[in-house]
Amino acid sequence: MTPLDLTTRRADTDAPLITPLVERWSPRAYDPAAELSDDDVRTLLEAARWAPSANNLQPWRFIVARRGTEAFTTVHDALLGFNQAWADSAAALIVNIAEVADESGAPRPWAKYDLGQAVAHLTVQAQHDDLHTHQMGGFDGARLAEAFGLREGLEIVSITAVGKVGDADALPEPLREREVAPRRRKPLDELVISAA
Template identity: 75%
Template sequence: MTLITDIASRRAQTDAPLITPLVERFSPRAYDPTAVIEPEVIRTILEAARWAPSANNVQPWRFIVARRGTEAFAEVHGAMLGFNQAWADSAAVLIVNIAETVDAEGNARPWARYDLGQAVAHLSVQAQHEGLHTHQMGGFEAETIRAAFGLADGLEVVSITAIGVLGDVDALPEALRERESAPRLRKPLSELVLVGE
């Protein structure tokens, strides 16, 4: 059994000092299928999302929280595609991230997806601080989730976040095992900052 227990080997090699949850954050696929996240910890993670900034403070994010072993979890997992479905069943929780893209009067909320992204980032950093790991996914059938949970018009399923405790890398399919141990790479700031230092 190979566990990712050496967090130091997964630490980001940053060019400037960052807070520990950001340095140690990575997106695992190997989760412990027996680990349970206590409800108060999930509440804390969601509270971090609640306090993210948003345009005009409209907070256009909504979440479906699906704990492993529930019908909601089975519905969300069943809507996943390809590799995501191969490993995400061992996560303790799947959170569907939803943007409210239209207000009650039918007006578009152009920043809703951006604001949702900020909320999910807050959620992810808080989860890391709690000793958990997150993995963001885009490979899923949004309409399947929409139908399963009866989502209203104006609510857009944008992503799914898996949350859990690190598990056995050897339990993953071979192609995913390779990804799990691949070096963590990022473009240099010189490619990302168009103007300024």
């Protein structure tokens, strides 16, 4: 296996950032032999748990499916398109769920935003722990909700692949090309509408 030179994946930032943010990127090539320990999983979820949320409601839930388990197969089989072509080598697939309504049906309008914060915390912690994550939106949410018996008011928003970086040459084209392509971001002046 010949993993990528991770120094080539560092972000070329316009301002100094902390190391986990500079080094964070979303690989598709994962080491199929790497595993997550119970402590690894607990640490990632603990980082998510301490994210801020509206009224401290913490409207996030997670399904952690480690490679080699029935849950992993269920999540992997619900992935769509190219996601199935590479996600099978991740050490785990984490289903990210927003509690958009509580058990009485009362809406939680900021739940998806809050879940995003929790997943971002998980992602930065993973990077700090020498793990990499890749967020996915291509999946059959209804299939997963049924498979895991999710109640009304719980909405699957994304799935996060987690693991150690693997060999980009193991990816099918054009995914291999995308894996090694230069990283780009829009400049700040395109993103900021007004700054005083």
